[in-house]
Amino acid sequence: MRWLVIFALFFSLLSFAEETEQASDQKKDEFAKIEQLDAEMAELYKDSQGKVGTAKNIIDMQVLKKNEDIRAELQNLIKNRTEENTPKVTKFVNEQVEYLNLAIDFLFKRIAILQNDLDDVDLEQKLITQKTLNETTAFYHTILSEQWVNFGWLELLGTPADKSKLALIKDIEQRLDFLSAKLSFDHQQESVLSGQIRSAADEEKASLQLQYIFAQREVASDIDNLQFIVDLANKMKIDTTDFTKQLFVISGNLTNEILDYKVILSLLSDWLEDFRDWLAQNTPQALFKIFIFLLIIFIFKILKNITRHIVTRAVSAPTLRMSQLMKDFFISISGNTVLCIGILIALSQIGLNLAPVLTGFGVAGVIIGFALQDTLSNFASGMMLLIYRPFDVDDFVEAGGTSGKVSHMSLVSTTIKTFDNQILIVPNSKIWGDTIKNITHEKVRRVDMVFGVSYSDDIEKTEKVLEAIITEHPMVLRSPEPTIKLHTLNSSSVDFIVRPWVKTEDYWDVYWDITREVKMRFDREGISIPFPQQDVHLHMINKAAPPK
Template sequence: MRWLIILALFFSLTCFAEEAEQAPEPKPNEFAKIEQLELEIADLYKDSQGKTGTAKSIIDMQMLKKNEDIRAELQKLINKRTEENTPRIIGFVNDQIEYLTLAIDFLAEQVTKLQSDLDSADQEQKLIIQKTLHETTTFYHTILGEHWTNFGWLELLGKPDDRKKAELIKEIEQRLEFLSTKLSFDNQQENMLASQIKSAAEEEKASLQLQYILAQRQVAGDIEGLQFIVDLANKMGIDTTDYTKQLFVVSGNLTNEILDIKVLWSLLSDGLIDFRDWLAQNTPAALFKLFVFLVIIFIFKIFKNITRRIVTRAVSSPTLRMSQLMKDFFISISGNTVLCIGILIALSQIGLNLAPVLTGFGVAGVIIGFALQDTLSNFASGMMLLIYRPFDVDDFVEAGGTSGKVSHMSLVSTTIKTFDNQILIVPNSKIWGDTIKNITHEKVRRVDMVFGIGYGDDIEKTEKVLEAILADHPMVLRSPEPTIKLHVLNSSSVDFIVRPWVKTEDYWDVYWDVTREVKMRFDREGISIPFPQQDVHLHMIKKNED
């Protein structure tokens, strides 16, 4: 059905060449492609005579494609127009206006007829008719958009047609109102059918479900059509605030238009008006509901404290071996979850519809998410630190370009106290994105030290002295055994590695004590500690006497 207008109207395009003879002579071959396309459309129209079914539909689609090619060529000519060829281009644009005007009238009739057929058809035929109606309506809206483009072309060419342009704007305004009303009606039908299905008997559900599917498709088509016309109306300068708000309320889709100040203000105003009306109608029961609200909140605050204590005991069990950050997270999230549930229950008890509230939270969440991208990155890194536990509170770490003792951890940042008692607050994203070195994670550490002696000193005596120093120190562990080995023959010294094992908290005490004792014992035992030196040999050369 939707292609019949194309067959009838494209035939009129064959007169373009005759009308063009009255215009000034164009440059050679400047309009050749458009004229060729017109001839091809005329041939296709002749071929379509007498054909039906699929063959006719294929020819119709070919004709539509060629008209799109004509419009593309017109756009190119308009972009590079000259004074000489402008009258001829205006003629082609006016032909398009006449054609599309007839097409719009025809398609409007077809949409009305198909809607009437849909209302009177049986259930088995409705799906087919509905699909045809959707395709025809979409094509109708597309033609309206192309018609508006034609008037934009005329303004560029210096020949605006304000009367026909105003008629199209009025038609779009009427279309907006019609589609808005239709969407409201179809949406009510869909909601009513959804409610009936829940309470219907099994033998009735099959028929109701088919009707519900039809209603869903009808609403989806209404939303698609209204969104297209709203976009077109915005280009025309028509106020579409109410229609944009309706699309958001019905579909829940977040578009750029919903962020417009006027639309947001309208949504807020409607919410305030609804709240005022509700308050006026429910004043006698409002105070009692408020009392119930406060009681529920109070009870759930008690539940929150009880939950926090229970979770605190559970996560403090030594068998779980949780990090302090994970303990704090579970304790906090458990209490806050209980309180949020209480707030939602309290809100539902006072009769507040939670769907708009949750929708508002969703919109606010998207906006806040864009505004707090860095914070969310820190939060995600905090979750990774919580899961993998590379360090805990009171650990000494090197992370995020800093080193010190971890004094506090949250899901956003980590507080590190440096060895000279400075407090550094480091974002978790910087810590997680860098190498993390946990110095105190293990209970036992090895102290790595190197001591050099001179080449003339006794190696065995040195080994015995080093062994005695480690054996006498009370903080050096006997297991694992310390390692004392001659390591490197350096340029100025013979180096020994000394590697005792100690408790992590004794690391620096052992390091400093052993270093001090090595110096003192080497001095008493006559073992030298060389410093870098270099022997220089001078050879004297006698000068030959003549």
């Protein structure tokens, strides 16, 4: 019985030893692939020494691929880490940190060398060197991003590298400033070259076109690099508001940082919380500043009225000869401008930072501009109407498919009152895009009338009667002279044209008076006014009687 116990104990110890050995083998297998990849990287690094050109580039790409495989393995190990393998995983991560530090230093120096080469080579060679520099810079930024991931891994493993992490954050902040300045410079160069190309002679355009292509590629590379670093900086909790704004202004791209409603809600929440804390700590000062705010608004309202009065007197000077619409525009815009300035000054006095507000207005203006394209078209048409002044207030016009008296005009629409006292609001783009007929623009108008008489009436007598009617009317002008001529031998009448000149405001009175007087005088003088008629002649044919 004792031997059975001994044998059982022996086999138990043997089984435990096998399980321990298997566990040890399993742990070795966890790191075997990383160690193998590490050894292959070291071998490739040795092979790359002394090689240049394409051969070295190929080996460098192999090293990069091996390191990416190592990082993938490390990611899995960190995700499934245990207390036993954590020290060794930490060791591998620290090796990654050291390796990437060497890569960062090497790439930084390489970028400086390429930048110097870029300044020294000719223009055609610059495009080739530029491509290499852009690829190297993009790789450099990728390495910086991977280094940030390494520091995150170390924190998960319980061994944070705070000093190295802070140093990397400082490098990223400096990188942001450098890339921002470079983008501003290159964008300015691109704009200058664009203007030079438009005004350059034909023999100079070829060289300028190459410089412009180089500048365009620089700007595109700067935008990509700055956007990458901005995204990395956001992960580091670095404030990138100014850089995001710069990217939007230059590239015009709406990124998630600008349009994401969660970001907007978060900003609004932060502003509200800051305002609440500030108000709790500074209530007396807040009340005083609110008083100052209201006082400034009140003062600028008075200044608005004074400005409107001054501008009204200025634009009403007879020497300016401005239309009433233009006068109203200047009066309105001057008063509103003064009030807006007052509001901005009042907001600054209560401690509100106007920079993000104005930035928000700029972004909102672009978005609203896309949504209100028709309104902006009306606004542009309104400005053209004010500049060219095809009509004024109280003019009778035919425009935009309507006719009537101009009652009021804004920058987006024109109000027209019809002759039967209806109000029509017509968009300015419809008016400006159509024919505009101003009936009352001129001070003198010609009244065009046609009167027909019978073929049997005396032509000379008719002319004298018409001349007497025109001459006797007090509103008909003597100069220009009226026109009375036999115009058309019509099918049923002999037509006379009668065209007196009158003041614009007397047009319809003269038209109606003369028409009435012609009818009455023609009746007294025995002159007939024919109406359309036809004579029908019947010819009767006598048929012979049939034979009986």
